[in-house]
Amino acid sequence: MRRLLASTLLATLLSFPAQAQTKDELVIGITQFPATFHPSIESMLAKTYVLAFAHRPVTAYDPNWQLACLLCETLPTLENGLARQETLPDGKKGMAVTYTLKAGAKWGDGTPVTSDDVAFTWTVGRHPQSGIASAELYRRIPRVEIKDARTFILHLDRVTFDYNAINDLRLLPAHLERPRFEAAPAEYRNRTAYDQDTTNPGLYNGPYRIAQVTQGSHVALEPNPHWTGPKPAFKRVVIRAIENTASLEANLLSGGIDMIAGELGLPLEQSLAFEKRHGARFNVITKPSLTYEHLDLNLGAPALADRRVRQALLLGLDRESLTRQLFEGRQPVAHSLVPPLDWVHADDIAKYPFDPARAGALLDEAGWKPGPGGIRANAAGDKLALELVTTAGNRSRELVSQVLQAQWRKIGVELRLKAEPPRVLFGETVTKRKFPHMAMFAWYSAPESVPRSTLHSDSIPTAGNSWSGQNYTGYANPAMDALLGAIETELDRTKRKALWRQLQVLYAEDLPALPLVFKADSFILPKALKGLVPTGHQDPSPYWVEAWRWE
Known part of the structure; x- marks a missing residue:
């Protein structure tokens, strides 16, 4: 080494x-x-x-955490009339949001950036085999209306509080990418220029x-x-x-x-x-920052499918000592996925303080009894041995991994450590859900970013959807799906914050991932x-x- x-x-x-x-x-x-x-x-x-x-991108959050136009002239709002509610063919309410691209915007070869690029990007994003990570944005836009070379209207299939935040609409140059996509949409991710x-x-x-x-x-x-x-x-x-x-x-x-x-x-x-x-x-x-360091768990692994095991693992970690000793207390312990800096953060949720005795009791209850060498095993003789993969060369994650290994061994859990180059970990292992048990990395989020792509059951990457989506844990809970939808469509801030609290309560109970710190x-x-x-x-x-x- x-x-x-x-x-x-x-x-x-x-x-x-x-x-x-x-x-x-x-x-x-x-x-x-x-x-x-x-x-x-x-x-x-x-x-x-x-x-x-x-x-x-068309829009982004600026350093003051305010939504701003980067590639558009004016941010559409209900107040300025560039966004409006409309009735959809099925009688439900949707929205029509009008954007105008910046005058003079061009691709680096001199070709103008136009509404045709918007329509093509939408076509790619809607295709079920294109491999686009944030496919949900495109699914909720059933129609793009082109007004002229620079102006277009996005017709949304629902009314949402963040209707004008299209940060994930990252335009593709139709004059270069269209032939590559249309030739074989399922192969597009491997053929892109x-x-x-x-x-x-x-x-x-x-x-x-x-x-x-x-x-x-x-x-x-x-x-x-x-x-x-x-x-x-x-x-x-x-x-x-x-x-x-x-x-x-x-x-x-x-x-x-x-x-x-x-x-x-x-x-x-x-x-x-x-x-x-x-x-x-x-x-x-x-x-x-709004950065959530955590362990994504592969819930398809039999041991981790049991919520009691996931809770025991978190109870077996002394995260307070970890952040105090390694980070001088400057990175607070995470109890859910929403950072304290975000206005929708809830503090009155279930927490998992360091409690090895309670962790052991939960593992006993789940059928994992102490065995030879102190490592727990189930009735079939399978050892409670897990593998943790993270980014190679990151000193902090190397230290944290070793702490997890030592602390979990004390409650009878064997942890094998594996490190991969980031381009392998994120390009293959995590994206295609190849990690057998857990992966340590961080999610960056935007202010009040609804975690649909990481928690909704329709965002689980599979070969069939060309690994689109970011729900790498495979978490599927109808209650969580319903909460995600309710938050998106609630316009009242007070009511929305209450829904956010319910989401964090459910997350802390289910633990599809193990929270570590906010970075x-x-x-x-x-x-x-x-x-x-x-x-x-x-x-x-x-x-x-x-x-x-x-x-």
Whole structure:
């Protein structure tokens, strides 16, 4: 292990030698390399971060947590008349929401961004075999009405509180992607130009475009000459993936990179130690965020299908000591999936304090009795042995995994640890539900983001739906399905908050995933870099890269 780490560090330093960076270039370090560059296939944060420089969604939440237009002229609301309720053919209420694309918006090859791109993107998103991760958005839009080249109306099949937040509508260039999709929709995720022709400038409509990709290593971006917004300050942005966090830190100190992105950077405890040693050279910004670190459980595994076992596992963890010792108490223990920073967070729900005795009693009740070596087994002689997979090279997760292993052994649970490169873990293992028992990772969310894609039974990825959806646990509970629908369609904030509380109560009882902590992001920036504002949610800081500059 030590030899491998040393070799990895040496290779990284040799690949990216220390050198003075010109002031028209910015080199950023992150801990993951994207598994795909398609805007809507898979949900890996590394992909989202890279594309934030080059690809603009129609809407996004800004650093003040307010919904804003990025690719549209005016945010439609009921108040300004651009959104209205309408009666659907079946007599139910729906909505008609009108957007106008920004004047002058173009793809990087000079082709205008038009309503035709919207209609094509909707067609892809609606197709059951396209592999789009957020397919639910497209399912609830039965019709797209094209008014002109820039104006379109989305007809929604229901009235929802977040009717104008179409952050997941990430436009695809119809002139490039339509032939690839129409030739074989079921194969589209493997045929998209975003992966087969990634440096094609026509794929990008943001201030930058991807100009070079070295798989597993780095992505280089150059200005989009057809961008009509504020001119970005850098002639070149390089994003380097360094999956080992010790190597990431070493590259920053050696000059191989200029900054470490908070969205995908050093774990909190490592950044706190870094600040104490190098705070005079760098600005270290710690931003509490809507990030939920947890263990997704494969509920198809017989042992984990029993709710008593899931509850016992959580009772067997001393999470308070863990966050105090590793994170100086700056990352609060999670009791559900909704962070305290979100206004719909509920604190009066079931909690699982460290209680090994109660955990043991629940395991006894579930039929798992102490056996040879202290490891529990059921009546058939099967040992309570589980496997935990997480991201390789992440020091924080390595430490947490070892704590889980030691604490669960004390209640008779054997835990095997496995680490995979992020692009494998998120590109295959998690997305296709290949983990046998549990996977440790984090969900980034937006303010009051309804977790339909992770909790609704119709969002379970399968081969039949080309692995669309993010319900990797396989959780299916009609009560949860009903709550998700009720929250989406409740316009009254007070009533909606009460429904959110019911959701969190049910989540804490069922535990489809085991909550660990709510994370904080650590941005490590050179003193001369100005204008970067952390958002604290899933819409990353590079959406506003036009404001970044060297001073």
